[in-house]
Amino acid sequence: MIRRYSLAQLTTLELNPPAMISTAAETGYQACGIRLLPVKPGGVGYPLMDDPAMLRETLARMQDTGVQVADLEIIRLTETFKAQDYLRFFEVGQKLGATNILVAGNDADEARATASFAQLCEACRPFGLTADIEFMPWLPVDRLSSARRIVETAGQGNGGVLMDPLHFARSASTLDELAALPKSLIHYAQICDAPAGIPTNPEDLIYTARSARLPAGEGGIDLKGIFRQIPADTLISVEIPNDEQRARMSAQDWAKHCLDTARQLLDQVEPIR
Template identity: 45%
Template sequence: MRLAATGIEVLDVELARISPEQNPRDFLRFLEAGAELGARHVITQLPDPDRVRKIDRFAQLCELARPLGLTVDLEFPSWTETPDLREAVRVLRGADQPNAGILVDLLHFARSGSSVADLRQLPTEWFHFVHVCDAPAGVPATNEGLIHTARFERLFPGEGGIDVHGILAALPPGLPYALEIPRATLVAQVGGKEHARLAIATARGVLDRATLERAAQ
């Protein structure tokens, strides 16, 4: 079955991870495929310790994506060389591209120690969507532990220690919420379809309550 026949829209594609050894043009076919699927955004990560080089390559990726109607949204996992909001901001300011953005993944934001106050000060046009999830309050002591939680054991919103409402309230209103909640243990117990249903139902309940509470203030 073709995607168009399902009625499902593609919000974003991932991942353009630009290491020191890679050229942004390596991702051109990936960008073109995303555009063909109707995506509006592409997620990138910059695991490169050379700030000048990673800014230049981020700018190049933005230039490749712009004719395709794609924004390039920089994600900042805490175990990479672009580990927090402040470093992501340095990249965007240095690249100075009209289709550049920052992707706030609630797990990465919380684990990196990034500041909600800093988030509120940034241009609203930098934000195109947000990855929503929760996670245990305890932060793993190793990169391996951080990566395992991020890829296999996130929690539904409201179940963990992340300030879900506080972070979302600091972002521009009306952003699409993309649920990124891989949870291998639960999937093994109930199956992928039920996991997806629970994720949507739980997130909708938590986020709807937060919206009503803000409206009442």
């Protein structure tokens, strides 16, 4: 079984898209993710929609290296969401040959969030993109069951659920629920590890997610149990931001270490579907 791996933008957030492509190629990844929009106002993002020179350079690096762009970040389903606001996002995604959009559920009104998700799926489908909700325990869409419910109720063929082991382990989600998640809803999955235990406040949950994840096998998450439920042909996005460890390594060395540990662990896992 030969798995495919993608370097997530958050693992090496300081790298712009051309550098992401080059680093992924140099360290053994087949793909990478690009953060076109920041997670929060003032955060890091690389808006290729407004930078034609960097877009050209990114495409040239892809051609030179053979590395693909897998997922694009990040679209948030808020109470004011309008899919037409992201037309240039979709257009750039199509030019890059990207396949997935990482989506966060920020709207506490589930009916409205579901309608927004359906609208997003319809709008991005002509550009060859899926929309994949990443449930996060500090957001309204906080667990696997709520993400699945939104995707299935929206009823769009390009809708999916993105499984992040950190969020899975720290939310009210179970292996039985993951085993029951239809394969058709799993377009890609992330891998990381983290210390055992669950923080009791959102600030600590967010800090770990953005700054203190661990390479696979260095923490307490049941990664083997989780990835037995993930189809073998699923693209694996290696998302491991860690400010302390990262400060001691170059971007290339960190990216390679994260990939090596992910491979070492997943090589021991035989998916059951």
